Amino acid sequence: MAAKADALALLPKEMQTFVADLGWEPYRANQIFKRLHAKMALSIDEISELSLAMRALLKQKAVIGYPVIAGRTASREEATIKFLLRLADGKNIEAVLMHYNNRSSLCISSQVGCSLGCSFCATGGMGFSRNMTAPEIVGEVYVVARALGRRINNILYMGMGEPFYNYEAVMRSIRLLTAPEGYGLSQRQITVSTCGIIPGIERLAAESMQIRLAVSLHAATDEVRSAIMPVNRIYPLSLLISACKEYQARAGRRITFEYTVIPGINDGPDQIRALAGLLKGLKYHINVIPLNPVGGGKPGLREASSFSKALDNAGLIYTLRRSRGTTIGGGCGQLADKRLGNRLPG
Numbered sequence: 621m622a623a624k625a626d627a628l629a630l631l632p633k634e635m636q637t638f639v640a641d642l643g644w645e646p647y648r649a650n651q652i653f654k655r656l657h658a659k660m661a662l663s664i665d666e667i668s669e670l671s672l673a674m675r676a677l678l679k680q681k682a683v684i685g686y687p688v689i690a691g692r693t694a695s696r697e698e699a700t701i702k703f704l705l706r707l708a709d710g711k712n713i714e715a716v717l718m719h720y721n722n723r724s725s726l727c728i729s730s731q732v733g734c735s736l737g738c739s740f741c742a743t744g745g746m747g748f749s750r751n752m753t754a755p756e757i758v759g760e761v762y763v764v765a766r767a768l769g770r771r772i773n774n775i776l777y778m779g780m781g782e783p784f785y786n787y788e789a790v791m792r793s794i795r796l797l798t799a800p801e802g803y804g805l806s807q808r809q810i811t812v813s814t815c816g817i818i819p820g821i822e823r824l825a826a827e828s829m830q831i832r833l834a835v836s837l838h839a840a841t842d843e844v845r846s847a848i849m850p851v852n853r854i855y856p857l858s859l860l861i862s863a864c865k866e867y868q869a870r871a872g873r874r875i876t877f878e879y880t881v882i883p884g885i886n887d888g889p890d891q892i893r894a895l896a897g898l899l900k901g902l903k904y905h906i907n908v909i910p911l912n913p914v915g916g917g918k919p920g921l922r923e924a925s926s927f928s929k930a931l932d933n934a935g936l937i938y939t940l941r942r943s944r945g946t947t948i949g950g951g952c953g954q955l956a957d958k959r960l961g962n963r964l965p966g
């Protein structure tokens with residue numbers, strides 16, 4: 621028996637082919653796509669435009685690969701909510717919702733675990749389990765939006781995993797989320813964050829997409845960066861910054877550089893000087909993030925604030941990020957709840 625299609629994975633054109641193969645009229649494709657991506661139907665039974673017999677046939681040919689919400693933890697003022705999401709094979713991932721000024725941003729995962737082992741990141745300590753599929757990625761957005769009864773305005777590919785190590789599924793998920801006949805997000809409402817995978821930056825530059833690129837920099841010399849981000853040994857800073865410059869020349873958009881301040885490691889004057897040199901000639905913005913200790917404890921606000929002042933003195937453009945969700949283990953670098961319980965290789 622042929623494997624069932626995941627209906628949530630199909631782009632509008634692919635849905636037309638799928639519907640034609642079932643012998644249905646073309647307008648059914650739009651009905652199904654709309655129901656799945658605009659109305660965020662969680663099951664085939666919710667596609668009420670189709671007769672019961674059609675839904676029965678669709679169930680024989682397709683599934684909907686949604687994650688389910690297995691737990692949620694909210695910060696005291698409900699400004700940040702961390703969702704534990706269970707995938708069909710029992711693996712768990714996390715997504716973090718942040719409310720700010722009547723807008724909702726969702727930080728989503730693109731892999732179960734991560735292979736890159738950044739020293740300040742709990743996900744890195746979990747190891748890598750598997751890539752997520754495009755329906756699992758868009759499913760994070762839809763299950764959370766449905767649970768809240770509210771539209772999510774911004775999507776950040778900044779949760780568990782390195783998006784460019786799952787490039788095809790991530791790009792498909794972006795095309796699904798931005799299809800006008802579906803959820804209809806603008807590409808500018810999407811940020812993809814990489815820890816500096818140069819082939820991914822080059823591929824994205826060739827896509828002619830309007831999405832925003834963020835690069836997790838976290839240090840400005842190879843010595844320090846390689847010590848806290850092993851990926852720097854493969855893609856050192858000089859090559860990474862050249863790739864960013866080429867990306868900017870093609871895409872024309874400002875790049876955000878994420879900088880988690882690790883007291884005593886990457887906040888010295890040498891790093892500030894090196895940073896000023898690296899970013900020369902780029903349109904950039906630095907997000908300064910206080911360190912969220914992996915095992916809990918107070919974020920390093922004081923050190924992040926001193927680092928910001930030093931950036932100021934050097935004439936660099938930055939924003940000191942408020943630490944969101946740290947009390948619920950939902951801050952940057954904290955996504956690896958004990959309840960994740962994924963069985964990882966090794």
Ligand code: SF4
Binds near residue numbers: 836
């Ligand atoms: S910071 Fe990102 S790339 Fe580094 S280990 Fe964590 S999830 Fe992976």
